[in-house]
Amino acid sequence: MSVLDIYLLGAPILRQETTPVETVTDELRTLIDDMFETMYAAKGIGLAAPQVGRTERIAVVDVDDNPLVLVNPEVVLSEGEQKGEEGCLSIPEIYGDVVRAERVIVRALDREGKPFEIEGTELLSRCMQHEIDHLHGKLFIDYLGLLKRRSALAKWEKMRKGEKSLTRSVAPKEVAAHHRRDEEL
Ligand code: K1U
Ligand code: ZN
Secondary structure: OOOOOEEOOOOHHHHOOOEOOOOOOHHHHHHHHHHHHHHHHOOOOEEEHHHHOOOEOEEEEEOOOOEEEEEEEEEEEEEOOEEEEEOOOOOOOOOEEEEEOOEEEEEEEOOOOOEEEEEEEHHHHHHHHHHHHHOOOOOHHHHOOHHHHHHHHHHHHHHHOOOOOOEEOOOOOOOOHHHOOHHHO
């Protein structure tokens, strides 16, 4: 498995619509494994394919030790409202409050291509909505009011001054010895 580079705000791929997956192939399962590896290394709770430079409609999520693969996810029910702080692995160190649905039901395919539905509330609901937005070229900063958005972008520009690369690399996560598979020891 590999830790992939993460694309940053300003990279055109983060604003593109993704392409629905027709068949979950072995090549896509490898991408899914690499996305989990990258998400854990970056200490995230979710990651969408465009964040690693891919155009397939795929996201991974892990809230409360419950890893979820979302292929072609769509929100089929959404109710209530919650306001909470969000960050994004593609816009490190920038945070903002976003109003989202409190509860969603998401329909998707799993890593075997099998359809399923999952209900999410609180952080799981928020995270799935954030990842599905990524798959449609939308970022959490798009929800901020004009002033907050402006100040977030000004902070980002200041932090990025002189930096040309539109990706960042993440150090592989150190796996504790007791979590390593026997053959790796
Ligand atoms: O898609 C991404 O950029 C990942 C992002 C997802 C997300 C964060 C916060 C709310 C909703 C969705 C992250 O994982 S950023 C890391 C982070 O902010 C976080 C990490 C652990 C718990 C809570 C937030
Ligand atoms: Zn994000």
